[in-house]
Amino acid sequence: MATYTLRKVLSLIPMMLFISFLIYLGIELMPGDAVDFLIPPDALATMSAEQLNAMRESLGLNDPFLVRYLKWLGGLLQGEFGYSIQSGVPVATLMKNHLPATIELTVTALVFSSVFGVLFGVLSALKKGSLIDQVFSLIGMAGVAIPQFLLGLICINAFALHLNILPAGGRMASAGQSFVERLPYLLMPALVLGFSLTAGVMRYARSSMLDSMGRDYMKTARAKGIPEWRVNLLHGLRTALTPVVVLIGFRLPMLIGGAVVIEEVFQWPGIGSLFVNAVRSQNTPLVMMIGFFSVLLVLISSIIVDIVTAFLDPRIKLS
Amino acid sequence: MENKDVVVSVKDLHVNFYNNNRCNRVLRGVSFDLKKRDIMCIVGESGCGKSVTANSIMGLLPELSRIESGSIDFYYQGRDIRIDRLKRKGKEMRELRGSGMAMIFQDPMTALNPVFTVGYQINEALMYHNQAKTKKEADQMAVQLLKDMGIPLPQQRVKEYPHQFSGGMCQRAMIAMAMSCRPKVLVADEPTTALDVTIQAQIFELMLELKNNNDTAILLITHDMGVVAELADRVAVMYMGNIVESGEARAILTRPAHPYTKALLDSIPVLGRGKGQKLEPIKGSTPDPYNRPKGCQFAPRCPYATKECETAMPGEQTIEEGHMCRCFHNLLKGEGI
Ligand SMILES: Nc1ncnc2c1ncn2[C@@H]1O[C@H](COP(=O)(O)OP(=O)(O)O)[C@@H](O)[C@H]1O
Ligand code: SF4
Ligand SMILES: [Mg+2]
Secondary structure (H helix, E strand, C coil), X not given: CHHHHHHHHHHHHHHHHHHHXXXXXXXXXXXXXXXXXXXXXXXXHHCCHHHHHHHHHHCCCCCCHHHHXXXXXXXXXXXXXXXXXXXXXXXXXXXXXXXXXXXXXHHHHHHHHHHHHHHHHHHXXXXXXXXXXXXXXXXXXXXXXXXXXXXXXXXXXXXXXXCCCCCCCCCCCCCCCCHHHHHHHHHHHHHHHHHHHHHHHHHHHHHHHHHHHCCHHHHHHHHCCCCHHHHHHHHHHHHHHHHHHHHHHCCCCHHHHCCHHHHHHCCXXXXXXXXXXXXXXXXXXXXXHHHHHHHHHHHHHHHHHHHHHHHHCCCCCCC | CCCCCEEEEEEEEEEEEEECCEEEEEEEEEEEEEECCCEEEEECCCCCCHHHXXXXXXXXXXXXXXXXXXXXXXXXXXXXXXXXXXCCCCHHHHHHECCCEEEECCCHHHHCCCCCCHHHHHHHHHHHCCCCCCHHHHHHHHHHHHHHCCCCCHHHHCCCCHHHCCHHHHHHHHHHHHHCCCCCEEEEECCCCCCCHHHHHHHHHHHHHHHHHHCCEEEEEECCHHHHHHHCCEEEEEECCEEEEEXXXXXXXXXXXXXXXXXXXXXXXXXXXXXXXCCCCCCCCCCCCCCCCXXXXXXXXXXXXXXXXXXXXXXXXXXXXXXXXXCCCCCCHHHCC
């Protein structure tokens, strides 16, 4: 397994080079550049072409495309992430400030959706066709069908504006609050995000469990005379779990960039909103860094998924 | 209890399946006795209710089915247990399964759970039926069981997963699991259909050994008359939910009374019937269970059928000592028995 992991991690390097180049190219191909967004439109009218050019020169925007990419890459290799063109703040600092918020939000939503998704899905499968199964499948459909922003707005309207029991947005009332004090802020965005994620896990868990319940080994287990709960939860669920874990594993990349919509709706100061702004203003160093880590996480997740699957299913060999 | 050797007694068993609001009368009055140390074979084409019979005894019928009438008595530890009255998933039934009666299945490769080691799956049976007190004890017993079933390197094999076993090995492991609590009855539902011929022979060898060493009664389901010729003490021939003929294996094989039995025998080469046998497949196919013939179920395919056969299903007739047949014109009639 160690050699497998090592080989996989090494194979990440060329992949990351290629993908980061593509992202860089993507930003390059967008119309305009950072300077166009840096200067307010009314100020732009008063500036001469030389002034603008000097600014481009100082930001290194006049270098040829390839040179700029290589410079960025060189910086990355030295652990130098560059500065936000917009604010001049080091990208590393920005990431450090925004990442915890995103992780807090997405981890809560992922844990919530995984636990309840599996629970409800398995319950649905065990009680297939019953009222409870139908209720869950209805909830599941709602989770898929209702857009996150809409559900977010409805919840803000209901719980913040009308009932006034939860704050409408933000992450904390004042700096330095403890996790418990911040909990009311986290609750709504995490649950709204979690709700839409639950549906997927639930449907997956249900069909996977049903599949497992129809297998021959279930009958063998019953023929052995072990209790029904053990037949279902040990033999049935344990085998049904593998595909569900894969699904959850492939959601790990959400930890960095996945909650864009929710972060916008709830003004959650995370990476998502940072990223949206950075793309809008062609803030190349910031976009590159967020993009880079998102992609890296996607690739790492797939390695994790491989390892976990091999661990869960003895038939699968890492190779 | 008429005979103290009888372990399972099935009487006039009717089982219906309720599928898509339609009722399929799958078993239509099945009766037989299974005796200690006997191998009883149930033969018949597929779809005639062999597995349903086996599952009824094990309390493993699917949800959509119901025992309508009849009885299944299991004589176990001095008690007469009415299997048909027990709740299928209830505690009593569960405690019988695996300890009093055990079952092995058609496809050993899928019958074992792929994510648990073979040893673990054998241990489960041992622990739940209090054969072993500690996990360690169970481990040792599992090794011994695999060894008894003729699996080489049992110490190593218990730690392996089913996919590391061949089909024959899997079935041996299944038998090890089934025999772990020394059941009185072993139900084997086409245990070798998925295996190749040499492996088949080995598995049958093993089953004969088990029956002789443990006094186990074996209910062996098969659609292969060849298997019957080799193993069976007694035979029940099933067709469309009825046992149409039953009796001593020798009698049935050499002097079949029911046209269906004869047709089955004519369709396969039988050992001891000499060379130059003419093989003839059975004509036609089994009727649609929802659209059955009115009288004898075999009538549409039967070369001996008369008008009478289309009026009613013939009743059980004892045509000689221990030989039952359900046919208006049984083939032994002319012989003056
Ligand atoms: N799970 C099931 N659902 C619906 N019908 C079934 C089921 N199992 C068996 N049956 C019905 O019972 C009949 C007998 O089946 P079975 O006992 O499996 O036959 P076999 O003799 O091949 O073992 C089938 O023809 C089918 O109509
Ligand atoms: S009762 Fe008639 S149709 Fe049925 S098997 Fe006998 S001869 Fe054939
Ligand atoms: Mg069958």
